[in-house]
Amino acid sequence: MHELPQTRDLAVFVAVVEGGGFAEAGRRLGVAPSTLSRTVTRLEELLNVSLLRRSTRAIELTPEGRQLLQSAQEIVRQTEALADLAQGSRTPRGPLRVNAPVPFVLHVIAPRLAEFHARHPLVELTLDMTDRTVDLIESRADIAIRFGPLADSDLLHRPLGRAPWKLCAAPDYLDRNGWPHDPADLARLSQVRFTAPDHINTLRFRGLDAPVAVPAAVSAANGEAVRSLVIGGMGIARFSDFMVARDIAEGRLVELFPDRLEAAPLDITALFLTRSSGLRRLAVFLDWLAEILQDRDQAAG
Template identity: 65%
Template sequence: MQKLHKLLRMGDLAAFVGIVDDGGFAEAARRRGMSASTLSRSVTRLEEQLKVTLLRRTTRSIEITSEGAAVLAEAREILNRSETLKEIATSGQAPAGPLRVNAPVPFVLHVLAPRLAEFHANYPAIQLSIDMTDTLVDLIGSHADVAIRLGRLQDSEMLHRPIGRTAWKLVAAPDYLDRKGWPEALADLARLEQVRFAAPDHINTLRFIGMADPLEIPASVTANNGEAVRQLVLRGLGVARFSDFMIADDIRAGRLVELFSGQLDAEPLEISALYLTRVSGLRRLGVFLDWLDAIQVG
């Protein structure tokens, strides 16, 4: 494997890695704008040169062999080194090239989207691609250069950078409170309803400073997307707990009001950027992370 880069075409290695990451020839071809037969020829060429079977193919799926897994690890390293060399060769030029970002839907809508015009103006040669998901995905599986994650990191071995913290706030729409009654004491919340998150369930737990047990509020509706929960609260379906960046503009505009400010017992939510390639080897990643730092999320 040590001399793999001297034997094989970079394009064939990239095709093999892409097929594995995308879970098949058809999806890899779609993402790259080429035919599945072209990718198949690349894999066949690799297998003939290495004299091993890399993938077992069926009509519906692929399965990587043990030899293929070994080649895959080496291929990733070679492609990363190639990317680093390109960055070094163009170090005197403005950062350029594709950069794929994976982030939760609310973070994209309320933090990134309002500011991306500024980033694009500063770095027009960086081609940003943004994938939005509220579920946790691995960086390789999501084809991401950088992933934004909310909450305490479970895997401290990943390359990561803290980019902010955001407080939790309990909010409701003013017209909803006009109908149901504005709560004057915490106990009054029990006569209201809660718009709940399908997951993670702990967001629905309402603990307040000085109270031994969480406060139970009847559910009105449950949604599996943070932005959907926000829209339902805006339309008077109940109260909900949100991270500050999601509803700061709504509070300023009077669309939502915070209930019992400073009394919610919830640790601020940590916001981190995770990545696989060292910043020193990918300038466009470095400038994106620096930009995230500068906008002071939270």
């Protein structure tokens, strides 16, 4: 009978992959990188395969390494879940890196982050903001927040909520250019467009057979830039509701044709490779995030 890998060796392998290298994994685990390297080498010798291609700057999974990673993550997850169950009163602590779109951090997480810190002061949170989709391993993120359908749904994930769309304009812009009485009237206005994804720029309405074509005033790659341009009176644009809820409430923007805009809400999902980064701190953050999104939905309803 072949000797099976030890769970601790699999946990080291997972930590090295998720950390993007031995140095970062060593920092997270408080272990010398050379010790981790020897552990992975021992695992490779036991399995008689090469799991990682090492270089001075990075590591890369071999096909065998990728095959092992998924099984190793599940083994580590189950082991740590059992340990966490046995230590249910353990205080969440340690580093947690979250990658999320810029608007989601600015409008959802940041305004209420003090609440999370007050509940869990020993969780060392790092927020990485980007408007592009990231690879969890390459970005060294413990959690990534994604919108819409998941291209990599084989990863561990947790649905957090949905974000409806709102078509908005600044009141003074409409005062200058005319308030639309029907969606077809939007063709006389201008649109602030997202350079990507382009589907956000498509405006469909119930009762109309084709999208309304609105001339472009300017395009921007960043959601916050689009929002600022619309508030500044450059034209109309479609936003996720969390981006503009406060602007609408405080009168900087108005919503146009809320009952006729035809756009399916975006699914909001948290992705994570494994709970080996710390089951308790990962779980309490996801619970808190789901809670504040539910609070937002209840306030909107």
